[in-house]
Amino acid sequence: xxxxxxxxxxxxxxxxxxxxxxxxxxxxxxxxxxxxxxxxxxxxxxxxxxxxxxxxxxxxxxxxxxxxxxxxxxxxxxxxxxxxxxxxxxxxxxxxxxxxxxxxxxxxxxxxxxxxxxxxxxxxxxxxxxxxxxxxxxxxxxxxxxxxxxxxxxxxxxxxxxxxxxxxxxxxxxxxxxxxxxxxxxxxxx
Amino acid sequence: xxxxxxxxxxxxxxxxxxxxxxxxxxxxxxxxxxxxxxxxxxxxxxxxxxxxxxxxxxxxxxxxxxxxxxxxxxxxxxxxxxxxxxxxxxxxxxxxxxxxxxxxxxxxxxxxxxxxxxxxxxxxxxxxxxxxxxxxxxxxxxxxxxxxxxxxxxxxxxxxxxxxxxxxxxxxxxxxxxxxxxx
Numbered sequence: 001x002x003x004x005x006x007x008x009x010x011x012x013x014x015x016x017x018x019x020x021x022x023x024x025x026x027x028x029x030x031x032x033x034x035x036x037x038x039x040x041x042x043x044x045x046x047x048x049x050x051x052x053x054x055x056x057x058x059x060x061x062x063x064x065x066x067x068x069x070x071x072x073x074x075x076x077x078x079x080x081x082x083x084x085x086x087x088x089x090x091x092x093x094x095x096x097x098x099x100x101x102x103x104x105x106x107x108x109x110x111x112x113x114x115x116x117x118x119x120x121x122x123x124x125x126x127x128x129x130x131x132x133x134x135x136x137x138x139x140x141x142x143x144x145x146x147x148x149x150x151x152x153x154x155x156x157x158x159x160x161x162x163x164x165x166x167x168x169x170x171x172x173x174x175x176x177x178x179x180x181x182x183x184x185x186x187x188x189x190x
Numbered sequence: 191x192x193x194x195x196x197x198x199x200x201x202x203x204x205x206x207x208x209x210x211x212x213x214x215x216x217x218x219x220x221x222x223x224x225x226x227x228x229x230x231x232x233x234x235x236x237x238x239x240x241x242x243x244x245x246x247x248x249x250x251x252x253x254x255x256x257x258x259x260x261x262x263x264x265x266x267x268x269x270x271x272x273x274x275x276x277x278x279x280x281x282x283x284x285x286x287x288x289x290x291x292x293x294x295x296x297x298x299x300x301x302x303x304x305x306x307x308x309x310x311x312x313x314x315x316x317x318x319x320x321x322x323x324x325x326x327x328x329x330x331x332x333x334x335x336x337x338x339x340x341x342x343x344x345x346x347x348x349x350x351x352x353x354x355x356x357x358x359x360x361x362x363x364x365x366x367x368x369x370x371x372x373x
Contacts (some may be wrong), residue, residue, distance in 0.1 A: 005213050006272040013205050013216060013273075014280025018288075020198035023281055025299040027192070032358075032365030038195050043340070045199025050206035051344040057211065069215050071332050071342060073349040080331025081338070081356020084324050088357065089364035091320025092299060094335040095328055096218040098321065099274060100281035105291045108298055111314045115321025120222035122322070123329035127251040130330065146346040157348055166346050173343075177199060185366075 014100050023101040023109075025092020032089050034184040041177045048173030055166035058149070065151040072142040076135040191288060206340055213269065215345065217337030219328035220259070221274045227252055227263030238263050251329075305369055331356070 020042045021027040030036035057063030071077075088094050093101060093112045102109035130136055141155050147165040148156030156162050193201065209216045227247070231237040238247045238260045245260035247253040252260045262268050285291065294303065298313040306312055328334040331353050333342065339357065342350020 002213065002269045003267065003272060006269045007276045009205070009209050009212065009216075010273040010276025011280040011283075012208070014277030014282075015284045016198070016201045016205050016280075017277070018281040018284035019193045020195075020202055021192040023285075024192075026301040029299075029301045029365055029369050032361045033369050034362065034366070038192075041195040042193075042198040042202060045195065046202030046206060047340055047344050049200055049203025050210070050340070051346070053203070053207040054210050054344060057207075063211050067210050067214055068345055069341075070345055070347045071338060071349045073347075073352050074332075077331045077338070077349050077352045078356040080327040080329070081353040082360040083327025084331065084334060085327075085357035085360030085362075086364050087320040087323030087327065088335070089361040089368060091317040091324065092301070093317065093320065094324060095222065096274075096277065096334065096336045098324075099218070099278050103278040103282040104285035105282075105296050106299070107296050108302075108310065108313050108317045111318040112321035112324075115318035115323075116222050116325035117226055117321075119322035119325035119327075120219075120329055121226050123326050124223060124226060124249055124251040127254075131250070135330075140348060144348050146348065149346075162346060169346055170344070177195070 013096075014103075017097055017100045018104050022097045023104045023106070025101075025106075028088070028092045028094075028097070035186070036183055037180055038182070041180055044173050044177035044180070048170045048175075048177060051166055051170030051173065055149075055163050055170065058151075059163050059167075065149060066153075068149065068152050068154070070143045070145055070152075070154045072138050073140055073144065074136050074138050074142065076130060079135065202340075206344060210341075210344075215337065215341035216273075217270070217333055217341060218274055218277075219325060219334040219337065221271050222325050223251070223259060223329065224262050224266075224271055227259065228266050231263055240264065301369060 017023055021039055027039045031039040054063055058065050091112050093109060098109050098112045102113055140157060143154050144157045145154050145162050146157050147160035147162035149162035206216055238245060245257040245264055247260040252263060297310040302313055331338060338350050338353035
């Protein structure tokens with residue numbers, strides 16, 4: 001069953017990533033240099049909709065809270081985010097959109113995947129170094145949500161009810177998606 | 191044709207929701223490690239070993255968290271790995287249905303050609319270097335744009351916000367400086 005779901009959900013995700021323009025470095029770069037926020041609005045709406053459906057579904061008892069999977073917060077998350085951000089802007093790809101762009105016909109995405117495998121290998125080899133620093137030590141409780149979600153195994157960063165907070169933040173993401181202008185900077189030279 | 195952001199956002203949100211409803215949140219970058227492990231174990235069969243306590247590896251990263259990566263390496267037909275392979279098929283289908291890409295676009299995207307010219311060598315070096323830094327960063331962070339930013343923030347994870355802050359703090363200035371006309 002999990003094999004069937006892996007294939008169905010994977011097919012759907014790959015299809016949608018290509019359809020929203022995320023496999024096109026043009027849309028990624030225009031989002032990141034703030035000249036055209038089409039993809040930013042898409043992503044914000046996506047996060048908001050998913051959040052509202054998940055937390056709303058949990059409150060109605062339709063969604064298993066145990067399916068949540070919250071990753072740890074540690075200094076390396078921010079530093080790793082900085083590195084990823086630099087490479088993301090340089091190449092126009094992130095891991096998911098890179099593999100999808102390659103099969104969508106973009107030949108320049110194959111070197112991205114090759115570099116990515118080598119980068120992942122470099123991390124596998126240098127992991128003991130990072131483990132020896134405090135970069136991987138949890139901060140603010142590590143695996144936490146912003147508020148405690150009823151029935152979840154994760155602690156809340158605040159005392160706010162996590163399910164309601166999830167709904168409110170989800171609505172916030174949707175609102176920002178609508179309020180964000182099409183562009184924050186003029187396209188230069190055009 | 192690229193979808194309108196309202197329809198595209200609804201579709202994207204629906205997929206992320208369905209993944210959590212049916213299985214677990216979406217993530218991608220771990221599978222780069224799993225593929226390395228599969229190839230590594232093929233070259234050096236003692237990389238991943240099984241004992242009564244489960245799977246482990248001579249590589250500390252594959253062995254961490256009770257050997258869950260080592261286990262995935264020894265069973266390539268697992269959820270996470272097949273999910274990524276299926277993604278690649280899904281985007282291929284979408285692209286073909288759209289009529290595919292032009293010859294120029296296949297070699298290098300227009301945003302790059304407008305700024306750095308038509309040659310593909312420079313572009314390929316850039317995506318290779320970009321890929322290296324992206325995956326090194328994603329593994330240090332413990333996730334990527336899918337796992338941390340989208341899946342994380344939809345669940346109100348503190349780590350998702352921390353990651354997004356780092357990613358945009360570097361990506362926005364880099365993109366502005368790199369893709370500036372006449373820079």
